[in-house]
């Protein structure tokens with residue numbers, strides 16, 4: 001299916017997060033994840049192609065900035081939280097980043113050394129702030145708040161729980177860790193859920209899925225009273 005975006009998002013501000021976050025343990029080590037950032041970058045490019053002003057907050061990735069998109073590079077979940085809050089207000093928020101849920105309680109000032117004769121190392125981790133939930137609860141809440149649910153099982157139940165618990169307008173579920181797309185793949189399948197609705201996008205290249213998702217989001221935004 002080919003989708004033409006035209007100027008479906010002209011006059012809108014779209015805020016997208018993409019990629020992983022890195023949580024530093026010491027000056028040379030960090031906790032990260034396998035997100036490539038490709039889905040979020042494809043969404044930013046598709047939103048721009050639809051005529052939106054686009055702000056992209058990106059974790060550490062090796063991807064070129066889509067043309068016409070304003071990009072802010074961050075490393076940690078805390079910095080991504082700050083960059084997102086600074087970029088509000090927006091009409092549409094898409095939280096495509098794989099934000100760390102936990103970060104080390106302290107960052108060692110020097111490289112952590114193994115002790116002679118010592119055995120394991122126990123790391124103390126603390127929760128990060130949930131950027132998506134904070135955007136959804138923000139006084140300047142975007143009209144549409146969209147989250148991702150990367151799951152290894154029970155996709156529908158987990159995605160619907162996120163829709164409800166984080167007070168989202170839409171959630172895009174995708175199975176990760178399998179053969180049919182996900183974090184490191186160029187292809188993806190999204191199961192998009194909203195209150196009373198569901199649509200499957202893909203399997204297809206992430207750029208195609210992104211175009212179809214942006215078309216769906218533009219239509220839903222236009223249907224919100226006062227946002228046409």
Ligand code: CTP
Nearest residue numbers: 095096097099128129130131132147148149150
């Ligand atoms: N997210 C966020 N800030 C966090 C953690 C997650 O904004 N600190 C957002 C992600 O950008 C994504 C959504 O929340 O849009 C889902 O993240 P995910 O890690 O799949 O799920 P969690 O909410 O962390 O729940 P669980 O660990 O139970 O899977």
